[in-house]
Amino acid sequence: MQRKFLLSLLFCLVVELVFSQGLTCYSIDEALLHKDSVTTLILKKQKLQSFPLKILELNNLERLDISRNYIKEIPSKIQELKHLHYVNAAQNQLTSLPKEISQLPIDTLILWDNMIRAFDTSFANLELKYLDIRAIQMTRKEQNAIKKLFPKARIRKDHPCNCGDRKN
Numbered sequence: 001m002q003r004k005f006l007l008s009l010l011f012c013l014v015v016e017l018v019f020s021q022g023l024t025c026y027s028i029d030e031a032l033l034h035k036d037s038v039t040t041l042i043l044k045k046q047k048l049q050s051f052p053l054k055i056l057e058l059n060n061l062e063r064l065d066i067s068r069n070y071i072k073e074i075p076s077k078i079q080e081l082k083h084l085h086y087v088n089a090a091q092n093q094l095t096s097l098p099k100e101i102s103q104l105p106i107d108t109l110i111l112w113d114n115m116i117r118a119f120d121t122s123f124a125n126l127e128l129k130y131l132d133i134r135a136i137q138m139t140r141k142e143q144n145a146i147k148k149l150f151p152k153a154r155i156r157k158d159h160p161c162n163c164g165d166r167k168n
Helices: 002-020 028-033 053-057 076-080 099-103 121-125 140-149
Strands: 023-025 038-042 063-065 086-088 108-110 130-132 154-156
Touching: 028 038, 028 053, 053 076, 076 099, 099 121, 121 140
Parallel strands: 023 038, 038 063, 063 086, 086 108, 108 130, 130 154
Antiparallel strands: none
């Protein structure tokens, strides 16, 4: 009797440990089967043409990797992902991010090889620690504006282009 109790207690502890560390999924369908347990979703290289709105159903999502797709826009409803702190959207076709992202606890933004050259001033609210904007042609003025917006962040960028004044 005592042995069964100890085994069931041990089983419960193992299950709690596994679920407390969160779950990593590699497809939307898999993630939706475990909505409340998914903390990391990796949709890298899945030929996505648009941001899958089903992602917004993952209430405990902390890390999102949608890199190497063809996404042109991230919806403003992303603000529903209250725990999201890491976003890798590298190598997509983004020209901007919705200002609603500034309401999230984002500390890491990986955006290299997109077309984002500026951020809304509301992004100053972010406690950004890391920003990757390599492979995006920017003037020195554009880069300086981003540095000013995120003074505490480590920013990875390429050398500024000598592309003259451009309209935003």
